Amino acid sequence: MHEYMESSNTGTSHVHYTYADSAWVPVDDANALYVVSGEAEDKQRNEKPNVKILGCVTFLVLGELLHPNYGYSTAHIQGQSEPDVDPEFLAQLSNITVPQGRDISFTCVVDNLGQYRVAWIKSDSKAILGIHTHMVSLNPRLSVTHNGHNTWKLHISHVQLNDSGSYMCQVNTDPMKSLSGYLDVVVPPDILNHPEHNLEEGFSLEGGSISLECSATGVPAPTVQWRREGGKEIMMRSETRDKQAVKNVEGERLTLTNIHRTDMGGYLCIASNGVPPSVSKRFDVHVNFSPTLKAINQLVGAPIDREVTLECVVEVYPKPLNGWYRNEGNLKLHTGNKYNISETMINLYTWHLNLTIRHLTKSDFGAYSCSSVNALGKSETRIRLQELRLPPKSTTIPTPHVHTTAKPRRKQQSGHNKGLNEVVRAKETHFSNQIRQGTGDFGGGIGVSPNTSSGNAEGSAPSGNINGMINGAEDFVNKFF
Secondary structure: OEEEEOOOOOOOOEEEEEEOOOOOEEEEOOOOOOEEEEEEOOOOOOOOEEEEOOOOOEEEEEHHHHHHOOEEEEEOOOOOOOOOOOOOOOOOOOOOOEEEOEEEEEEEEEEEEOOOOOEEOOOOOOOEEOOOOOEEEOOEEEEEEEEEOOOOEEEEEEOOOHHHHHEEEEEEOOEEEEEEEEEEEEEEEEEOOOOOOOOHHHEOOOOOOEEEEOEEEEEOOEEEEEEEHHHHEEEEEEOOOOEEEOOOOEEEEEEEOOOOOHHHHEEEEEEEOOOOOOEEEEEEEEEEEEEEEEOOEEEEEEOOOOOOEEEEEEEEEEEOOOOOOOOOEEOOOOOOEEEEEEEEEOOOOEEEEEEOOOOOOHHHOOEEEEEEEOOOOOEEEEEEEEEEOOOOOOOOOOOOOOOOOOOOOOOOOHHHHHHHHHHHHHHHHHHHHHHHHOOOOOOOOOEEEEEOOOOOOOOOEOOOOOHHHHHHHHHHHHHOO
16 A cells, blocks of 8 residues: 655645655655645655554654644545535634733634644744644643634743744645634833933932933833822923923933922832833932021010920921020030920921920020031021010909899878879989989989999999999988978
């Protein structure tokens, strides 16, 4: 029995082999058993393809005819009729985008495969990766599986950037049928570290300039933008000192000109390319300047035997040496029983200085000064402490309280006194009106004095109590009527 195999090289004449008399010899047979096309070098006539024969069926072994430079085209078994129904793809091959390091699978679903075979090929390199469930590629991260029915899968574990490209699921019909899917391996951004030109700190004198650089890699190429820490705005100034406040600045380089102390702090370089996570790097900006001092109050008053605190605020960078002095700066004060010296940091360049003096005496009043000095200069300011004389404690005089006694109800007058009673009532009314108006003459008068509490006509009515005055007037009238 003779079995035939055809090996063709693209762009060259076909060379046919037959296995006869224990040797491979060239033949010209259109019914050759297998066809393999590619771009490999021409094979020598006396080369023997790596096959083995089982009965009347010849099987390709993973050898030189399946070299990665070949493309797997068609195959059929001589003497066997072709299937009535051609193989058919039931679904498209998916395009996959995946971050580097993940695992992926291409799925190829073929119906009515019959005696044909499914092969996986890397399109750009034309490398055969696997046929049916057999691996051709030596890459240990690649594998192929079959569910026993109509689904084949190509698995790639821990994908790398060089795995990107087009992959083909191919069925060796004549003409060949195939589907392609694209693997896009993306890489999260990473900020490069170049110590020689990518310093994480910038220093400048106030009014100078600072440039910060930050570069990043990733697939796709990331964008870089700068933001200020804490959500503060970045102040962009020109040479003419025009300024514009912005939330972010795009680009690998951030340049701050005419820099001011308020520009000091942290700046973030943020790289992103749509592949999580975004990454950032912190840069510190330092602005050096000499100290500027200001007293909260230049004149402070306090009473003897009390406690008082003198306060100063200094703006300076780098951190200075601060102190409190007396006697025109000749006596430096220190924390102890008499004094307590403290300082509080407000921000990177502002400090609050406090001097607390306990149990004030006459000798504590006078001039004090707070001082601040760094490598760029010195500043001081004076505060004068003077005695605050408190007024003497006041004595509270109690307000007199007037008790009003209800007048006894008069007895009902008899009929012959009715006219007299009407006269009395008229007199009472007239007299009461005079009292309210402060008029009339009653033999010595009724005055208003804050020191009396009597309520009759012979004395004085209490000051401010009109009821007492009226009651006294009524008693006066009763005596005469």
